[in-house]
Amino acid sequence: MQDQAVIIRQVSKSYGNTRALRDISFQVGKGELFGLIGPDGAGKTSLFRILTTLLLPDQGSVTIEGYDVVKQYRKIRNLAGYMPGRFSLYQDLSVEENLKFFATIFGTTIKENYHLIRDIYVQIEPFKDRLAGKLSGGMKQKLALCCCLVHKPAILVLDEPTTGVDAISRKEFWEMLGRLKAEGITILVSTPYMDEASLCDRIALIEKGSIMAIDRPENISGSFSKPIWAVRSREMYPLLIDLRQYPGVEKVYLFGQYIHLTLGNEGQEPGRMKKFLEDKGHEEVEIKVITPGIEDSFIELMSQQKRHE
Amino acid sequence: MKKFIGFIIKEFHHIFRDNRTLVILFGMPVVQLLLFGYVITNEIKDARIAILDHSKDIVTREITVKLLSSGYFILDRNLSDDSEIHSIFQQGKVKEVIVFEPGFADKLEKTGRAGVQILADASEPNTAKMLVNYTNGILMGYVQSLNRLQTQQVQIQAEVKMQYNPGLKGVFMFVPGIIAMLLTLISALMTSISLTREKELGTMEVLLASPLRPIQIILGKVTPYLLLSFINAMMIILIGHFVFGVPVHGSLILLMSVTMLFILTALSLGILISTITDSQQVAMMLSMVGLMLPTILLSGFIYPIENMPLWLQVICQAMPPKWFIIMIKDIMLKGSGIEYIWKEILVLSLMTLFFIALSIKKFKIRLA
Incomplete structure (x- = not known):
């Protein structure tokens, strides 16, 4: 028995001259909820398609539950559940017909694994006769999750399941993933939303086809070397311009309602910064020092990578 | 087997929920047959x-x-x-x-x-x-x-009898041609479109990631259209018989088997087209231009092959409908048995096997 569900070794993939994946290696333990975090075009979908045997890696090897994705792809197709980034159910079939179809092609029935999908399915069951194309975004994702769960996969691969889904449905979706993890299913999920990263056991930050960091979410944000200063005032754009002029400033970027910045050795006193800004005519200035989040780490790592190049 | 049946049920849902598909499947054959039957006549009247x-x-x-x-x-x-x-x-x-x-x-x-x-x-x-x-x-x-x-006068008199179609009725020629044309259209066009639609909508990605084998996907796609096309062919023969008086002199079973064989040929062409392209649009163009035109022009349906230049005649030999039209004309009009058309059956079977083998080989088990 090995305790790694997924082992990825030095995988590279190119489309023509575009390098989608560069030398990627990592492992995912059994029963782990693993997040692949990165912006659009970072290579998340390519990697997931290699995992689900839909693409061949140019170099490197991947095993899932001990099976090689190239040679033993048939085995993997039986034990993996894959939910593509695009809604990929039959829009002209009803909710129930979709579910039944996917149960049948995996050689099982809805009844057999109903316990797995029950929590999700009860929410869409009232609409079971509705055509899948007429469901709302959140409902579609729930149905898609049901469809890739119905054969009791050992491993779930979900490509951006919450993209384009409203905040409440996103929250519900992640709660469901938590319950599935409790059932012992290994879950790989990709998302462009940094706030979802903290809900994973471990995350990998991916950008331009390379993994920048792999760790527990709290460690990734903890590995951030410098404290973050969060600043806001009434007029945000002039604030951004002015903060760039502040002595000792290293990085300045908009982050939600605040501007985040890191400082060098100079200018570490909040009072001095406040005075600096008020002299420039800013009102309602608010300054605080915070612990960095994953997004901060991501931006930090990205700029480090740029320096290397 | 259960997977296969599940797949077929799904296909029938697709077909019966799409009005466009239904019109093409059942409306078009009747309209075309009636149009061709009434409009294109080369008989002289009044x-x-x-x-x-x-x-x-x-x-x-x-x-x-x-x-x-x-x-x-x-x-x-x-x-x-x-x-x-x-x-x-x-x-x-x-x-x-x-x-x-x-x-x-x-x-x-x-x-x-x-x-x-x-x-x-x-x-x-x-x-x-x-x-x-x-x-x-x-x-x-x-x-x-x-x-x-008058009293005997020596004169050589040629007596002409138009065998198999004494009235020289155009419809006798068009019904077999239309069967060939419609079967090509429905079988090849519909299968190639329905396969490429799965690719366009992204559902092919899920099917590929499932344990379904290529052969199950292909057969699952083909079987419903095989049945529907067969019903269609029978419908055309019935209309031809009762509306236009086209006879069926030969064995009905032989006629049906030959029709089935040709449907298979057309379906395998449809699959082949869908392995070449990922877009419904291209699949439609290929089926229309690549299959329909040759069926109409190069199969001997309207223009006799014997009058074509040699190089075109050679191309005509490679057209599946040509062989099918010869067969059904022989069966329907001449009442020929299998002993007269086994060569054509053989040719068409070999073509079909070739297309099926090629499309299974070309069918991608992965996305790219």
Whole structure:
């Protein structure tokens, strides 16, 4: 028995001259909820398609539950559940017909694994006769999750399941993933939303086809070397311009309602910064020092990578 | 097997929920058959003729009556002078002018020879040729009846009998052609579209990631259309038989088996098309241009292959519908049994096997 569900070794993939994946290696333990975090075009979908045997890696090897994705792809197709980034159910079939179809092609029935999908399915069951194309975004994702769960996969691969889904449905979706993890299913999920990263056991930050960091979410944000200063005032754009002029400033970027910045050795006193800004005519200035989040780490790592190049 | 049945059920849901598909499947065959059957006829009916009778005797009048009572001709007017011929053709209504020489009956009686001139408007060559043939036929018939009355005269008489289609009805030719055309269209077009649709909508990604084998996906796609196309073919044969009187002289079972074989050929072509392209649009163009046109032009459906230049004739041999049309014509019109068409069956089977093998080989088990 090995305790790694997924082992990825030095995988590279190119489309023509575009390098989608560069030398990627990592492992995912059994029963782990693993997040692949990165912006659009970072290579998340390519990697997931290699995992689900839909693409061949140019170099490197991947095993899932001990099976090689190239040679033993048939085995993997039986034990993996894959939910593509695009809604990929039959829009002209009803909710129930979709579910039944996917149960049948995996050689099982809805009844057999109903316990797995029950929590999700009860929410869409009232609409079971509705055509899948007429469901709302959140409902579609729930149905898609049901469809890739119905054969009791050992491993779930979900490509951006919450993209384009409203905040409440996103929250519900992640709660469901938590319950599935409790059932012992290994879950790989990709998302462009940094706030979802903290809900994973471990995350990998991916950008331009390379993994920048792999760790527990709290460690990734903890590995951030410098404290973050969060600043806001009434007029945000002039604030951004002015903060760039502040002595000792290293990085300045908009982050939600605040501007985040890191400082060098100079200018570490909040009072001095406040005075600096008020002299420039800013009102309602608010300054605080915070612990960095994953997004901060991501931006930090990205700029480090740029320096290397 | 359960997977396979599940897949087929899904396919039927797709077909019966899409009105466009249903119209193409069931509306089009009927409309096309009726259109082709009624519009494209190359028979002569009620053609307008003019007669210039310089003789005006018993014989010419008898001949005139014979011509006009045949059902092929209507007398537009009687002419009195040669000069009128030109202008009457120019008006365009009259397609043929018949001129009897002066003293027709006299000459016929004394010398056994008399002249009739047939002038036809050959700006429509096919019609002109046919009109002349019909007129000739009627004249010959009349001469024959005269000979029978008179004492023996040695004369070689060619007796023509149009075998298998005595009325030279165009519909007899079109029904087999339309079956071939529609089966190609429905089978190849529909399967290639429905397979590429899965690719376009992204559902193929899920199917590929599932344990379904390529052969299950392909057969699952093909089986519903096999059934529906077969129903369609039978429908066309029934309409052809009861509306247009096209006979089915041969074995019905043989006819059905041959039809099934051709449907398979067309379906395998459809699959092949869908392995080449990922877009419904391209699949449609390929099926239309790549399959429909050759079926209409190069299969001997409308234009006889024997009249084509050699290089085109060679290409025609590679057209599956050509072989199918030969077979169903033989079965329906001549009542031929398998011993006469086994060669065609063999050719078509080999083609089908080749296409299926090629498309299974080309079917991608992965996305790229």
